[in-house]
Amino acid sequence: MTKVVFKVGGSILQELPKAFYELLIELKEKKICEPVIVHGGGPEINQALEQMNIESTFVDGLRVTTEEVLEVAQMVMSGTINKRIVSSFQNQNGKAIGLSGVDGNLLQAKQIQNGKLGFVGEVTKVETFWIDMILDAGGIPVISPIAAGEGETRFNINGDTAAGAVAEALGCKLVLISNIPGVMETIDQKEVIHHHLTKKDVEALIDSGVIYGGMIPKVRSALASLQGGVEESVILNGLEPNDILKYLDGEKVGTILSEKEFEHV
Ligand SMILES: Nc1ncnc2c1ncn2[C@@H]1O[C@H](COP(=O)(O)OP(=O)(O)O)[C@@H](O)[C@H]1O
Numbered sequence: 001m002t003k004v005v006f007k008v009g010g011s012i013l014q015e016l017p018k019a020f021y022e023l024l025i026e027l028k029e030k031k032i033c034e035p036v037i038v039h040g041g042g043p044e045i046n047q048a049l050e051q052m053n054i055e056s057t058f059v060d061g062l063r064v065t066t067e068e069v070l071e072v073a074q075m076v077m078s079g080t081i082n083k084r085i086v087s088s089f090q091n092q093n094g095k096a097i098g099l100s101g102v103d104g105n106l107l108q109a110k111q112i113q114n115g116k117l118g119f120v121g122e123v124t125k126v127e128t129f130w131i132d133m134i135l136d137a138g139g140i141p142v143i144s145p146i147a148a149g150e151g152e153t154r155f156n157i158n159g160d161t162a163a164g165a166v167a168e169a170l171g172c173k174l175v176l177i178s179n180i181p182g183v184m185e186t187i188d189q190k191e192v193i194h195h196h197l198t199k200k201d202v203e204a205l206i207d208s209g210v211i212y213g214g215m216i217p218k219v220r221s222a223l224a225s226l227q228g229g230v231e232e233s234v235i236l237n238g239l240e241p242n243d244i245l246k247y248l249d250g251e252k253v254g255t256i257l258s259e260k261e262f263e264h265v
């Protein structure tokens with residue numbers, strides 16, 4: 001069965017309707033696709049850090065991650081959030097298995113070449129064996145983006161980047177679930193959704209400031225995974241689970257990132 005990686009963004013995690021979990025379970029039961037979940041958790045990490053009086057700092061949408069911040073990110077994502085998603089699936093009678101990228105060396109990483117971000121990694125290898133094992137046993141894997149480095153080093157990975165790497169390794173589609181209906185732009189005082197974007201379009205929208213903040217790593221990792229063999233990536237609104245069905249049915253919804261040339265907007 002075709003696998004699909006669903007990245008669930010931190011922006012929407014706490015508001016996802018029951019229908020979202022029901023739909024993913026149904027897709028699996030009806031053998032439409034095999035969902036693999038990768039999640040983020042930025043806002044909840046911010047909250048936890050704030051309670052500890054630690055400031056959150058980002059460079060191009062990536063969190064500057066000291067050792068202390070890494071421990072908090074791991075606690076929040078691999079603990080609280082991961083288990084909450086697993087419970088939400090199980091509440092709808094789905095079988096979900098939560099694991100972090102550290103478990104079984106599922107996500108292996110090295111420090112990102114930037115120098116300013118601390119323990120932020122880029123994925124060097126995905127041990128897909130564990131994902132396939134869970135899928136073969138009828139489960140839904142739920143993966144948090146903390147990765148294993150050399151020795152006991154661990155890295156904080158942006159959720160979109162981790163999801164892109166998993167989709168690449170599985171050679172499947174990547175669906176990025178967020179709190180917006182797609183990449184938007186105000187043109188002639190009207191807000192429009194860009195339904196199709198290529199790398200060239202994306203870089204122009206970043207340069208002009210239309211795409212900013214957390215949307216930057218989202219579109220960049222979606223594009224990077226296309227180069228790594230992912231056939232298509234799409235950004236969809238988590239509040240509208242039906243958009244997932246519409247997308248799978250080929251309807252014009254969300255923002256599709258692809259190297260094919262499409263009509264604009
Ligand atoms: N052009 C754009 N269109 C839509 N959202 C954008 C755009 N540029 C930046 N954003 C911001 O990106 C956010 C989504 O990124 P992020 O908060 O990292 O999401 P997630 O947590 O779902 O990964 C949106 O809520 C919005 O604030």
Ligand SMILES: CC(=O)N[C@@H](CCC(=O)OP(=O)(O)O)C(=O)O
Nearest residue numbers: 009010040041042062063158159
């Ligand atoms: C390196 C880095 O920035 N890691 C992210 C991981 C969480 C994430 O990506 O969450 P979203 O889905 O909310 O974007 C962070 O620490 O916030």
